[in-house]
Amino acid sequence: MNTKLLTVAPSPHVHQAQSVQKIMFGVIIAMLPVLLVSVYVFGISALYVSMVAVASCIIFEYAIQKYLLKQVPDVSDGSGIITGLLLAFNVPSNLPWYIVVIGSLVAIGIGKMSFGGLGGNPFNPALVGRVFMLISFPVQMTSWPIANNGFWNIDGTTGATILGLMKEGTQNGQSVQVLMKDSPSYTDMLLGFQAGSIGEISAIAILLGLVYMLYKKIITWHTPISMLTAVAFFGGLLWMFDPRSFPDPVFHLLSGGVMLGAVFMATDYVTSPVTYKGQLLFGAGIGLITILIRCFGSYPEGVSFAILIMNAFVPLIDKHIKPHRFGANSSPSYTKSTGK
């Protein structure tokens, strides 16, 4: 019996089927419906921007590993693809290609690789890239192509998002009720017929992705549901207080990047808390800050900033919210509680 080639290693000797690649691939599958709706609504340009972002992210990651970090380059974990797609999901479909490339460089170079690569970054890389572009190219980043302007149309007519109109209008003293006349119907917002970033327009498509990721056990419900509940709760509170100045909670949920943020951005493993309790707090914080920025800040939309701000709180949350230590609260007088 030749047993010379036996592997000797400590237990456990079995492993569950999930791997980093399978998780990343699962997230990419979950993002496809969102991309498809966007291509349908905005035309081929949505796909073009996405491809540019994905390609740049992978190339930058590879190059930085090879030439700056002098590592054996390895982008096989698939996280670069997700960063690229998420970056594209956060920009208008008519954004010039070179801005997309610059955004990708910031996302990967500063957002991710400067912290040592996958797993080390405190902030969501795609959002770091997005916020950089928003501040550096405010005009291009906020001129939104209008929906259904023709499939092959790249330099189409642009308009404002309903959130932009709402912010401008309420700041000029107009009432929400009057402004809502310009809003797409809630059905259109649910389906995706509204102006906005590539990945944020269709709540249905995003929720489809959420269901898929929950089913595949890639994420749990804690972060997204807590964030959406907080948006509805705090938005609803303001609306009940003054419906003339503040839109209703459904509007908050369906407009802008709330859905995209809750399902695909805030759930990023690396930049969110590790415990369920921590995730609930994290999600609630994002929801609250989003509403504060939307209703009282100068930007019409606040999801990106809210997530980045809460990203910064993650180490603090993880430091203070710990899982229950087995046996820690066990009292020696156990027999009393068992009815003896």
Add this chain to the structure above:
Amino acid sequence: MNSLFHHLKTFTQGGVHPEEQKLSAHAPTAILPLPKMVSIPISQHIGKPAVPVVERGDTVKVGQVIAKIEGYVSANIHASVSGKVGKIDDVIDSSGYKRTAINIRVKGDDWLKTIDRSDDLIKDCALEPEEIITKIQEAGIVGQGGAAFPAHVKLKVPDGKKVDYLIVNGVECEPYLTADHRLMLEKPEEILVGASILMKALQVEKAIIGIEANKADAIDILREKSVGYKGISIEELEVKYPQGGEKQLIKALLNREVPPGSLPADVGAVVHNVGTIFSVYQAIQKQKPLIERVVTVTGKAVANPSNFWVRIGTPVNTLIDAAGGLPENTGKIISGGPMMGKALNNSQVPIAKATSGILLIPKQEAERGKVYSCLRCGKCVEACPMGLEPFQMMLLAKKGELEEAERQNIMDCIECGSCSFECPSNRPILDYMRLGKTLIKKEKQAKKADV
């Protein structure tokens, strides 16, 4: 059961669901033919090694003491075969280290006359608690679930502590293994008598036998037979690993949490494995020491996944041959289950008192996957039944920050392996936690020595 959806009892925190793979569940326990040679280690238990009392050339009978208990936390070792004592020599045991063992060349099957070898069930036991414990100690009985802790030590409840439950561990939550399952099916009454004897020894009124729901036949037969035994109930448990961990089982059955650093007796429970209970029955009612046990031989490529009655000291390859031989693509031979078992480096390793199974893992499953960075996904935190944050512990142990690791309760770790099992980045989390624990223990011992 007053609700339509009856929830099975279980521990509440953490846990994982590895594939069950109970391939040998329907294979009745067969008697393994005697090997030519056995090699019986003198340290098959936690505590001090036993001291050999035979010499090379001695003739021994089955059941005869060949190494005597040394101190209190130790156990007698008996000849599992009859024949001539050969070399008393170092052999590699399942730990991978060389340990002293007594080799016996098998000749015939000559048992001590005092041992009752019949299958007749003897129910009544007139012994006093003290006498029971002494007899168990003499029989060399150790925990057969894997930890191999001397049984008599567990039965001596420290002064000032009150135990009100005996818990019989029939969970067998390790995938693949079926030794306890078969024993419960084939020797249910012996287990019930054994449990009654231990209840007497512990002076408790109540005993619960906990069994995972995937062994419905064992649950049924024990429930049926337990009617005639006072104070013993059978509890069906959710199939979840590590349901059979001592602390998890107490939590599941009694909803009591053993505080960190404490013993089950601190929350009023004493836990024994069904195999141990069966050995207690044999020791008390049949005068038979622990010289054989049920061992599962299994694996996806094994021709006939089997359960055998095996004499202690039988080399592993004898069992493998009896189950159809070593499959061509075997990459790992594991003593025990896939979650906590030990990988052997050769197939001559002797079966010990706590060896519950031999698992052959094919090459393609034997190697670990490529390691990626920690994604902070939290799956290890979710899986940890002790409420630890394994991903943190691994980093702390790796960096040698032992004080911080200890502050974060690394010593609570029961080494169940749920964290490493779940990690999508294939990180060797438990390896490093073990390293951290070992270093901390060493440091403490060094400090003690200084004082």
